Amino acid sequence: EVQLVESGGGLVQPGGSLRLSCAASGFTFSSFWMTWVRQAPGKGLEWVANIKADGSEKYYVDSVKGRFTISRDNAKNSLYLQMNSLRAEDTAVYYCARGKTASPWGQGTLVTVSS
């Protein structure tokens, strides 16, 4: 069974940093693109970033470019999202998902940016 488990969320002050992790199991992680999607409280879904299976290509939504970095460790079956210079508008549940078109998803981890 495919499982994706996010961790690393929490409360952080504006301008702070946070690193999210996603532990994958039940599939050959190193063969798949991986994705981060976020959902602000009570709002819709926003694509954040993708990374190719071998890490050689990365894509970001404009609102996080230069602040967030997606990465992966195929030896550890893990996906990461390093988030710097956090803003209030980054407050959201962050989901990791398998593949370029997101299936399946993890349960999400909540990031709250507030002073």
Next chain:
Amino acid sequence: DVVMTQSPLSLPVTLGQPASISCRSSQSLVYSDGNTYLNWFQQRPGQSPRRLIYKVSNWDSGVPDRFSGSGSGTDFTLKISRVEAEDVGVYYCMQATHWPYTFGQGTKLEIK
């Protein structure tokens, strides 16, 4: 960025009746490989989203066949032939043809 516009945004439906959600894109979603990367997701209350349909009309594993997707170019539709109580939630279309990938605003389906 490609703008995805869903309608309606709220969809009250009687149990056993059909439902239909429209999704329009601001650009053609036909990719250079000939495929159209238009997907549909369901988010039940309190749950993570789940993909139902990929590439316009292909069911994901475990998706009931009362769900169907259709369309081409810039105009797409998700249909539910007979709504059941477990279908309550928010439905999103998403395009994966043009970077950055983008979602529609979501359509909230409720039982009348």
